[in-house]
Amino acid sequence: MSDPGFLASGISSGIKEKNKKDLGMLFSEQPATAVGVFTTNKIKAAPVLISKEKIKQKNSQAIIVNSGNANACTGDMGLKDASDLCKLTAQELGISEKLVMVSSTGIIGVTLPMDKMKTNIPHLVNSLSPMGLNDFAEAIMTTDTIPKIVMKKAMINSKEVKFCGIAKGSGMIMPRMATLLAFIITDVAINPDLLDDVFIEAVNNSFNRITIDGETSTNDMVIMMANGRAENSFFSKESSDYQTFKSSLNALFSDLSKLILRDAEGATKTIYVRVEEAKSNEEAKKIAFQIANSNLVKTAFFGEDPNWGRILSAIGTVDAEIIPGRIDISFDDVIVVENSTSTGMELQAKQILVKKEFQVTINLHIGQGTAEVGTTDLTTEYVKINASYPS
């Protein structure tokens, strides 16, 4: 088994209290093909502006990430700080500044404690290790209660290729063509444009299909680096290797998204909202998100109440084609509503809602459109966390 050629580290630099890890680094031993997507929020944090510019070269070797402070809404000082972090990291690693990206998460509107961070960058670089992924995953956590790492392997041209994805996020989650923070590293050798295509598709099918609270962060980014260390030959879009790569990556992204939902702020449940037979996939997605973001639907899930009336009411507010009297709703395999009226199966549905994870399926009987969105319940704990957490 070849060494994938990635090192990672995570340390405490004093941004967060209680010596919690708050500064992390990912480093590829050789320059890697890199792709990324970033928040579509018009208010973009300084590290988003800097890294978004750098990713255009599709080539990167290191990323420095801090938690505890988002470096968002910090004006010119924020941009200088983000740029300085790249510069100092590059110096310490002895590589070009162009190859270093930066990412931040945490409180909005406060400038970074750069003195603390600067003195800790040498320590961060010295801590780099092939075993450092867990430290890195811990260093990027905010209200997350667990570090989120997923690993996969696949065979490409008879070479074993390894994938590792690390994410953070448990509130302010409703990515739109972008997402939270996630970093994916792989030793695959791949054409940059091909990587970009597969990457974007995987993001759209995973991170862009989850919501915790309908809020889109100023700091979302997903960055993927592929350093070619597996030494597989390049493969084309028509090859079976492409299919293998694509399905491995989709599985990894899907697993990471599920980890985020399971660690959602204050949540007790993960719910998959599936809309079938809508006019189009786009309309199915709009309806699924409307249900997935409805406070009344989400509080009903928290109360383990199969309140299909609230689901119908949410559907009715969407600008999408429906036949008001023709909607079916199921909780897992229990059909609660047929033709928009009760089947009398509420008690059986209640047994589904006590589960930690279940699916709500809505059939609109209009067309061929389908979409699935993952969400969570809205709990008293979510309110408590966000009434006291300053970000």
Added chain:
Amino acid sequence: MSDPGFLASGISSGIKEKNKKDLGMLFSEQPATAVGVFTTNKIKAAPVLISKEKIKQKNSQAIIVNSGNANACTGDMGLKDASDLCKLTAQELGISEKLVMVSSTGIIGVTLPMDKMKTNIPHLVNSLSPMGLNDFAEAIMTTDTIPKIVMKKAMINSKEVKFCGIAKGSGMIMPRMATLLAFIITDVAINPDLLDDVFIEAVNNSFNRITIDGETSTNDMVIMMANGRAENSFFSKESSDYQTFKSSLNALFSDLSKLILRDAEGATKTIYVRVEEAKSNEEAKKIAFQIANSNLVKTAFFGEDPNWGRILSAIGTVDAEIIPGRIDISFDDVIVVENSTSTGMELQAKQILVKKEFQVTINLHIGQGTAEVGTTDLTTEYVKINASYPS
């Protein structure tokens, strides 16, 4: 002072438990000019479908309303029940069925307990009294903690004209060209088209500018009856009487909307979000609603935390023109953000947020557009109420 010629009643018919009032009636001693608006939710309750059809004749004399059951998503049976309620009320009152409207609020998806209601209609009619408005207001409450009645007077053509508005609503409140339940009665004599114009404008400036939880009900309706009993002469759009009428009606609607916000489910605060210098009034309204519906902004208000970063983040998700670095934010008269960065006045702003009512003003420095939206905080109590209330 002339008798305005309206009678009202409210009794318990056994729909709600504990002998709570759940059936109400408004009756005009003479047929009245009537106008109304109804929910734009595509899933419309049976009473909405029935009353929406009837209001087209712009003529009405009575309305029967129940709480505890919304008669929504109840199929053909629901339509028959709503129609039967009108029929029975008309028989008992000795008027044409065409002149009776119907309205319901409460649990969705359960058919009305018609037996209980039918036997109680004679009692409801016998209880009609000029003093019955408070009973009526109580009979239409669901999670409301207070009955909501506002009265106004104005002089039109030297005649005293009286207005009375009764509303219910404390959750599932984000009316869209419609609203909750509200009934406005007045003894003014007015041309039906003129009434319609003033009425729609007043609704748009009041009920359509508040949100508690971003949810639009299946049962919203506002109905207004003007029976002409004040015997003022008809007035034209150009007269000062028109202005007097319009401002009285706007004040009444505004007061009723404020009462709804103050009684919002679980809420501890009323917040007015005002957006200034947006590209257009429409864009200002979109931004104001995005902030007013953001769970993170609303939980920050609950935590009395002047978290302007969440406000900026919410603004950034709206499809509207902004200059990311040019936004100002104030809490009442404390300017917390200038050019999208902190003024360092967070501690002073915290003193504003402890108040029960305050205004957040956002200046975008783009154009002339302005809008104001009323909202509430999102509390643990809201979640508790809606995790256990089956509607």
